[in-house]
Amino acid sequence: MEKxxxxxxxxxxxxxxxxxxxxxxxxxxxxxxxxxxxxxxANHNRSVITFVGEPEACVEAAVRATGRAAELIDxxxxxxxxxxxxxTDVVPFVPISNVTMxxxxxxxxxxxxxxxxxxxxPVYLYEEAATRPDRTxxxxxxxGEFEGLRDEIETNPVRQPxxxxxxxxxxxxxxxxxxxxxxxxxxxxxxxxxVSVAKKIAKVIRFxxxxxxxxxxxxxxxxxxxIVQVSMNMxxxxxxxxxxxxxxxxxxxxxxGVNVVGSEIVGLVPQGAINESADFYLQLENFSPNQILExxxxxxxxxxxxxxxxxxxxxxxxxxxxxLTESIGSFPDLVAEGSPAPGGGSVAAHSGMLAAxxxxxxxxxxxxxxxxxxxxxxxKDILAQLEELKTTLCQAIEEDARSFDSVLEAMRLPKESDAxxxxxxxxxxxxxxxxxxxxxxxxxxxxxxxxxxxxLFEIGNQNAITDVxxxxxxxxxxxxxxxxxxxxxxxxxxxxxxxxxxxxxxGLILNRSQEIVSEIETSLLExxxx
Numbered sequence: 087m088e089k090x091x092x093x094x095x096x097x098x099x100x101x102x103x104x105x106x107x108x109x110x111x112x113x114x115x116x117x118x119x120x121x122x123x124x125x126x127x128a129n130h131n132r133s134v135i136t137f138v139g140e141p142e143a144c145v146e147a148a149v150r151a152t153g154r155a156a157e158l159i160d161x162x163x164x165x166x167x168x169x170x171x172x173x174t175d176v177v178p179f180v181p182i183s184n185v186t187m188x189x190x191x192x193x194x195x196x197x198x199x200x201x202x203x204x205x206x207x208p209v210y211l212y213e214e215a216a217t218r219p220d221r222t223x224x225x226x227x228x229x230g231e232f233e234g235l236r237d238e239i240e241t242n243p244v245r246q247p248x249x250x251x252x253x254x255x256x257x258x259x260x261x262x263x264x265x266x267x268x269x270x271x272x273x274x275x276x277x278x279x280x281v282s283v284a285k286k287i288a289k290v291i292r293f294x295x296x297x298x299x300x301x302x303x304x305x306x307x308x309x310x311x312x313i314v315q316v317s318m319n320m321x322x323x324x325x326x327x328x329x330x331x332x333x334x335x336x337x338x339x340x341x342x343g344v345n346v347v348g349s350e351i352v353g354l355v356p357q358g359a360i361n362e363s364a365d366f367y368l369q370l371e372n373f374s375p376n377q378i379l380e381x382x383x384x385x386x387x388x389x390x391x392x393x394x395x396x397x398x399x400x401x402x403x404x405x406x407x408x409x410l411t412e413s414i415g416s417f418p419d420l421v422a423e424g425s426p427a428p429g430g431g432s433v434a435a436h437s438g439m440l441a442a443x444x445x446x447x448x449x450x451x452x453x454x455x456x457x458x459x460x461x462x463x464x465x466k467d468i469l470a471q472l473e474e475l476k477t478t479l480c481q482a483i484e485e486d487a488r489s490f491d492s493v494l495e496a497m498r499l500p501k502e503s504d505a506x507x508x509x510x511x512x513x514x515x516x517x518x519x520x521x522x523x524x525x526x527x528x529x530x531x532x533x534x535x536x537x538x539x540x541x542l543f544e545i546g547n548q549n550a551i552t553d554v555x556x557x558x559x560x561x562x563x564x565x566x567x568x569x570x571x572x573x574x575x576x577x578x579x580x581x582x583x584x585x586x587x588x589x590x591x592x593g594l595i596l597n598r599s600q601e602i603v604s605e606i607e608t609s610l611l612e613x614x615x616x
Contacts, residue, residue: 089580090183090512091144091190092122092268094353097133097155098170098259100126105158106133112154118143120504123354129308129315131166132175134271134353138182138508141189145197148177148263152201156258161232167306168317169228171235172207172259176224179265183512184580190265191215195249198263202250205258208239209249212264217248223294224262225302232259270320270359271352272328274335277345281307284314287338291316291331298334300326313347323359329366431486431525434567435479437560438532442476444557445539452547461545468538475535479564482528486571489521515580522575522588525568529595532564540602543609555610562603569596 099105103126110124119139126133137147152174159173177197179190194215202209216222230238236254239245246252247260254260276284284305291297300322306315316335320326336346365373421428449469452458458465496513500506536558543554572592576585 089141089185089189090138090508091141091185091193092136092138092180092182093144093148093177094134094136094180095148095151095177096175097135097151097159098131098161098164098166098173098175099155099159100131100133100166101128106135108158109133109151109154110135112150113137113147116143116147116150118504119147120508125352127168127352129166129310130168130306130317131164132168132170136353141185141193144179145193145200148179148197149200149204152177152207152261153205156205156207156255160257161259162257164232167308167315169225169231169304170259171210171228171232172255172261173257174201174207174261175228176212177261177263178213179263180268181265183515184582186583187214187265187267194263194265198249198261201261201263202247205255206253207250207255207258208247208253208260210260210262211248212262213266215264221248224264225294227262235260267321268356270323270328270355272318272320272331272349273352274316274318274332274349275308275311275347276314276316276335276339277347278314278342279307279312280342281305281314283339283342283344284316286342287335288316288318290338291318291334298326298331301331320359323356323362327362327366328359329363332363428483428487429490430567431490431528431571432483434525434532434564434571435482435486435528436564437567438528438535438564439476439479439483441532441539441557441560441564442472442479442535444553444560445472445535445542446476448542448546448550448553448557451550452545455547458545458547464545465542468542471538472535475531475538479528479531479535482524482531486524486528489517489524492517493521514578518575518578519581519584522572522579525571525575526588526592529565529568529572529592532561532568533595533599536561536565536599536602540606543606551610551613555606558603558606562599565596565599568592 097106097109099109106124106126110121113119113135114121116139119137121135121137123136124133125135135151137144139147155173161170161173164170177194179193179197181187181190191214194211198209198211198215201207210221210227211217212221212224212227221227232254235245236259239247239252239254239260276287278284282305284307286305288303288305289295292301292303293299294302297303300320302319302321304317306317308315318331320328320331332346332349339346361373361378364370421433446469449465449472452465453462453469493514496510496517499510499513501510539554539558539561543551543558546554569592572588576588579585
């Protein structure tokens, strides 16, 4: 998939599994979409279904699911704790990969148009797709729910839908369609049957009530359990993390002498949101995602696979040196062997490393000379910077080769099912972005080397200015080589913003490096003519 959109429609049915299964079938009948999750809540009498796919396919799936829900769900018979306007209550489109929010707004409006046209269901637009400020907030549109809208839609101009006639569908009600950023449906359950407690807490913690910035909250009764619930939509989990919402609910509940029974996440949740909560409650110091066993295991397995391939290669080449960085003397032979990596990207990094090494040589030829005592501190500073750059460029030699291997690994992933194809495409895109990022760092570091060489050309040992000039030419070669490799990778990346930003950045680096080398070369030739 070149472009990926997430769609999370909510349906007013959480007790009849056979009905939800029919809606799921309608979604899965569309080629190009992948079902990620389907959850039912009996107390809310509501289901949340999550799927991803190409933009047009997601619209088609959402429309078909809405039509099927209209056939199977009668709002006149529906009873549940969660507010609702329709059989298909809300249909949000979320940008995931190579899709902008504006793209999702267009998708929402197309889905809304088709739902109204095909099924005679009035549709309202919300969040980023809203056509009016008073319809940005879903709760404002859903005020009065199905019954309230049924009584007002034909007579109150304020309730005029964005698409369709001002007439409620007799059984399917109305639907709200929009575009938004990812959110987490998070509920905290309280050990009381007094629903007023949950409602009071919800009012305090939601942003509209002066509470947490990225929280929408309502209070419900869970009759089958004899408890109540504070139900929240976390619209920005980085701005307001889960643990902060939980702690505020817990603190407010304590004011009423009520304990927290537990909490739940409805649908899918980003790993980062869980990591933040674990970090907070365990009071971890300097915690890193690399400390998570599964993350480390995945990384270790990938590294082992790479090492196995390197071992095979070493055996094929009669036990040549263990790694590129440890056997730089045989680097030309490794390049010449005919395998795709090490290739041009590694050679570019090698050129930048040699440029830094030549600069170090000139520094060492300058330090300790009486003639240059006045600039010795500057030279030592340049020497230290060049040492660091040489090290990182040396590492980039092998890193570039590994990044190419990562792309090949992603391409080898299975692609039999829609889910496998989606996972493979996303892996290829991420690996290719990384493959473009490595030569970008090579270019940035080589430009830093070049700028130091320019300074060294003026204040360093003048008997070695030709060495500085050779180093400058090597640095420019490194940048040009990185530039070519970046352009090659960008042709396979679908993220327009990433491509445009990377193109602009490398273009500026290349232009600046050419200016510096031209200045050094002009100055060198003038001095040699004297």
